[in-house]
Amino acid sequence: MNAILRVSEVRPPQTEAKPPILYFMSNELRIAFTGGGTGGHVYPLFAVADEVRHILDPHFTARPYKLFYFGDTGSYRQEFVSRSIKVVHIGASKFRRYMSVLNIVDAIKFPFVLVQAVSKFFFVMPDALFSKGGTGAFPVVFAAWLFRVPVLIHESDTVPGLTNSLSAKFSTRVAVAFEKSAESFSGKKVAVVGNPIRADLIRGSEDGDLSVEQAKRVLGFDPKFPLVLIMGGSQGSRRVNDFILDNAQGLVRKYQVLHQTGADNFESCKHELNLALEECMPEEKQRYKIAPFLKKEMKQAYEACDVIVSRAGSGAIFEAAYFAKPSVLIPLPEAGRNHQYYNAFEYASRGAAAVIEEENLKPALFFDQVDRILSKKETYTSMSEAARSFQTPHAAAMIADEVVRLAVE
Structure with missing residues (x-):
């Protein structure tokens, strides 16, 4: 036993x-x-x-x-x-x-x-x-x-x-x-x-611990506008990247976006983003920032964002919990023994995240989940507290x- x-x-x-x-x-x-x-x-x-x-x-x-x-x-x-x-x-x-x-x-x-x-x-x-x-x-x-x-x-x-x-x-x-x-x-x-x-997330940076508004300013975002942090794991996720870029216009009309693409995907994503936002207003284009990999800026990115969209690796989940940020999790279907699926639903059962399986990843459902989290203060507070209670x-x-x-x- x-x-x-x-x-x-x-x-x-x-x-x-x-x-x-x-x-x-x-x-x-x-x-x-x-x-x-x-x-x-x-x-x-x-x-x-x-x-x-x-x-x-x-x-x-x-x-x-x-x-x-x-x-x-x-x-x-x-x-x-x-x-x-x-x-x-x-x-x-x-x-x-x-x-x-x-x-x-x-x-x-x-x-x-x-x-x-x-x-x-x-x-x-x-x-x-x-x-x-x-x-x-x-x-x-x-x-x-x-x-x-x-x-x-x-x-x-x-x-x-x-x-x-x-x-x-x-x-x-x-x-x-x-x-x-x-x-x-x-x-x-x-x-x-x-x-x-990671120690650099816990022990702080030269700027110390920042409020959401301060971190947004450091990263060049409007402190009063909601920020969605997009991550596809340490190596990026081509399918998550493609989905987000396909819906970039819809995102920048409502939110600001900080998108970590993964180093191997960065150049192609940058090109696709330029095409996706071609018809957007200049101020809307400024709401979307793209990066190959957030390293030194990772702590500020977590502090600045209002919601995280990511795969469901353990690292992403526990880092989101540490910063008490609500998440929308998209498990990787090919993960060994489907462990990301089980990670996602174990965490979501605590009330800290919404889960969208990749086969169900459609614009209507995605925007519904993000809007639900960011538009209802009670929902946001509840999910944030659930994430905080999960942190270790x-x-x-x-x-x-x-x-x-x-x-x-």
């Missing part, structure tokens, strides 16, 4: 950053991370790594430490480097639940990737491993188990991915974002902690605290 801890039962993060055990050995403390594939895996991993440093930095002279990442950094390599996380490259071998010729290719690759992970893990020999799941994580988790290194895994979605389902059998602790997913991990000590939020701002700190505890025990 599972020993499931709720957020209120998990040790809160230390108010003064200090590891739970200070009897350090004389050797260097090494904490490893693995997991990746998309921003939904990588950004929570960064959040936990930042909190590990926050815990350990005051005690650096007591015991030096290093952070390692095992895997393929993809387009995020520079962010690992900027955090002084040493990258140990491990090839990727993806598990799939569906039929694909790539399953044959990856089945051939898997033994080589496993040997690579075990051999490289041996030469680093970390004191603990945190796995975020995703492409390439399982061989590293298996290597840690083989060398009796404690492993903590985190599952972001209501329906666990195949990598985490396998990794759980070799892990020491399991943390989950949604209470529903705790039921999927039997025989393990499971803690429901929420999803780690200390998830990264709680996970980091446990990882450090496992490493120094």
Whole structure:
């Protein structure tokens, strides 16, 4: 039977950053991370790594430490480097639940990737491993188990991915974002902690925390006009982009729009937007701003917007909850085990979001949902409060605290 801890039962993060055990050995403390594939895996991993440093930095002279990442950094390599996380490259071998010729290719690759992970893990020999799941994580988790290194895994979605389902059998602790997913991990000590939020969203920016009106001004929007933030996940969504651009005229007549397209889609979306708004008045055209990816401006975008339209990845949901913003969620139908569908309806059941399945994504329904949220003060306030009650701002700190505890025990 599972020993499931709720957020209120998990040790809160230390108010003064200090590891739970200070009897350090004389050797260097090494904490490893693995997991990746998309921003939904990588950004929570960064959040936990930042909190590990926050815990350990005051005690650096007591015991030096290093952070390692095992895997393929993809387009995020520079962010690992900027955090002084040493990258140990491990090839990727993806598990799939569906039929694909790539399953044959990856089945051939898997033994080589496993040997690579075990051999490289041996030469680093970390004191603990945190796995975020995703492409390439399982061989590293298996290597840690083989060398009796404690492993903590985190599952972001209501329906666990195949990598985490396998990794759980070799892990020491399991943390989950949604209470529903705790039921999927039997025989393990499971803690429901929420999803780690990026530190740059929580700890603020040079402008500090801004009101909705102030944030709109910073981003160049009219502070008195409603702002809709459109996101399609860390890599963007072509179908969501196409739908929004097809309805750009209708949007700018009622609202302002900040649209994150994804880097690969930006140029084509910019061209389509110019065509879509060709017949609009100049002041209407100014209401629509487009960006490939919001990074430094992400916090201001969340603060400025009145409603969020996005896919239903765990990262998007928990970030919307952190900023207490009502959402219109459009689950990705192809998501593994349809996890975005279940994420969306789990969150919507709390009253914080409306859900439109992609097959039902039609202009009339879309505008009806957005109008309902923004035109009725009672509805907006209720959804905002529901989102606020779902937020878990200390998830990264709680996970980091446990990882450090496992490493120094």
